[in-house]
Amino acid sequence: MSESLTGDPQRLVELRAKIDAIDESVHRLLMQRATVIDTLIEVKGTARNGAAFRPGREASMMHELVARHGGHLPVTAVEHLWREIISTFTALQAPFSVHATPMEGDLMAAVDTARFYFGFSVPLLMEATAQDVVATIEAGGDKLGILPLEGLYPWWQGLRKAQIVCRLPFIEAENRPAGRPAVVIAPPLADPVSPEITCYRVDGLSAMAPVSEGLTILSQAPYGTGLFSALVATREGVDAITARLSHGLDIAPVGGYAPTIPYPNGVQTASTPSAKL
């Protein structure tokens, strides 16, 4: 910082005026964004369950956000602001609730994840277990569920109508906030788009699934007597799973998601500005 500016009260007044003008523009633009809600409702017909939520569109918006990002702001702070905006816009079209469960017993992590990605405009209900979240979403209605990928219960075996629609976190960076691995499940969406990456429930494994090229083992857990179930994600089809894991497995698609976004520079925190800026 230049010495001559330190303690200059006039300069501070000018900078605050600049911040006020920017804040006013941001606020006016947000209100302008909200004027499209009524037309969105008309065009999309949000009277039906799940009619407002478009996970594919949200994923591409996050990709664009990361692509254009630069400067001092931590990318996850901007991500969080947009998640609040998008989630609020979804709820304004068709109210919905979010259902979550402690992540390996960690209630705070589950609340952080739900609020980071779905904001404070939507009700958050905590369920006792992952199975309860699945049962709640399976029952239908305007609800989304957040399921942890850690843990030793194969909750994905309960997915029938409900499907995986996104993977969290969207942005992959070291030490990011709300970074616990999870997926979002939803009842059948009004306007489903085939995701780039498909998730499969793979039952009947005689051992834990090994790491293999082209397959991501999102989670796996024992069930029955000596059997394992895996939640697998791949851009390839069922054949890739049988070829790499085993034949004779019970495999079913359970939704999918858009690719997550690597952020190689990591998350710059507010307290550690990057020297590169």
Ligand SMILES: O=C(O)C(=O)C[C@]1(C(=O)O)C=C[C@@H](O)C=C1
């Ligand atoms: O693009 C839409 O379909 C919208 O409803 C808008 C919007 C947004 O606020 O940008 C809100 C909800 C959807 O999940 C995706 C995007």
